[in-house]
Amino acid sequence: MAVNREYLGRTFPAAAPYEVSRVKIAEFADAIGDLNPLYRDRAAAQAAGYADVIAPPTFAIVISMAGSAPAVADPGLGLNYAMVVHGEQRFEYARPLMAGDVVTAQATISDIRDAGRNVMLSTTTEISTVDGEHVCTAHSTLVERGGAA
Amino acid sequence: MSEQVSYDDVKPGTDLAPASYPATRLSLVKYCGASGDFNVIHWNERIARSVGLPNVIAHGMFTMAQAGRYVTDWAGPAAAVVEFGVRFSSPVVVPDDDIGATIEISGTVEEKLDGNRVVLALTARSGEAKVLTRARAVVRLP
Numbered sequence: 001m002a003v004n005r006e007y008l009g010r011t012f013p014a015a016a017p018y019e020v021s022r023v024k025i026a027e028f029a030d031a032i033g034d035l036n037p038l039y040r041d042r043a044a045a046q047a048a049g050y051a052d053v054i055a056p057p058t059f060a061i062v063i064s065m066a067g068s069a070p071a072v073a074d075p076g077l078g079l080n081y082a083m084v085v086h087g088e089q090r091f092e093y094a095r096p097l098m099a100g101d102v103v104t105a106q107a108t109i110s111d112i113r114d115a116g117r118n119v120m121l122s123t124t125t126e127i128s129t130v131d132g133e134h135v136c137t138a139h140s141t142l143v144e145r146g147g148a149a
Numbered sequence: 150m151s152e153q154v155s156y157d158d159v160k161p162g163t164d165l166a167p168a169s170y171p172a173t174r175l176s177l178v179k180y181c182g183a184s185g186d187f188n189v190i191h192w193n194e195r196i197a198r199s200v201g202l203p204n205v206i207a208h209g210m211f212t213m214a215q216a217g218r219y220v221t222d223w224a225g226p227a228a229a230v231v232e233f234g235v236r237f238s239s240p241v242v243v244p245d246d247d248i249g250a251t252i253e254i255s256g257t258v259e260e261k262l263d264g265n266r267v268v269l270a271l272t273a274r275s276g277e278a279k280v281l282t283r284a285r286a287v288v289r290l291p
């Protein structure tokens with residue numbers, strides 16, 4: 001099944017607000033093996049000028065994936081997820097995500113193109129607090145191997 | 150964690166000390182849970198092989214996280230990551246043994262920008278494979 005080109009440019013409704021918790025940040029930091037105290041120790045984070053513990057830079061993927069899931073998993077898009085690998089990822093940060101942030105993620109399908117036998121699907125996801133402060137923009141490219149039209 | 154690096158002390162062209170990070174099957178299971186990415190190719194060898202992969206592979210984002218850790222460990226607690234991007238050029242293949250895979254990261258100070266920003270160019274290898282390309286981080290240093 002081919003990826004549906006009609007989805008190019010489509011913006012999906014923002015995901016339900018996500019509350020960044022200290023527990024989730026610590027779980028993520030443990031999973032990547034990162035012992036940085038800024039991710040666990042509030043006093044260390046405050047000494048570095050933050051109100052609370054911050055998240056590792058790539059933690060933003062947890063939120064951007066929640067935002068892009070409705071797009072990527074939309075049956076009408078026709079992406080075969082078992083054949084999907086991550087092609088590219090880029091983040092632009094206004095500031096680190098922090099415990100206590102309540103954020104939403106809104107995804108737009110920014111590109112769909114063939115690359116040899118593969119199809120590349122790019123999304124741009126804006127992560128902002130519910131108060132409207134922009135925190136991070138995530139650009140993702142997924143590759144469906146053998147999925148070219 | 151290292152000492153705090155300051156913008157004035159950084160010189161373009163400087164190579165940073167390389168570092169190695171392990172990726173085991175347990176790492177991937179933990180990363181599945183922590184990230185919410187349960188794609189079967191990261192934990193099910195039968196399905197990974199059936200879709201043409203050599204074995205279970207690490208999440209690209211797990212590899213990127215190791216590169217991120219490399220950057221933040223170098224930059225120190227008072228630094229801020231402004232931009233971070235990679236291309237996943239080859240998968241990190243994680244065998245079902247007690248050793249798993251090793252991700253080796255190195256970096257170079259590529260450029261100094263205004264606003265106390267520094268561009269790092271990163272390389273990441275696992276075995277013979279270059280697993281990240283076009284890996285760049287922009288950090289703001291004190």
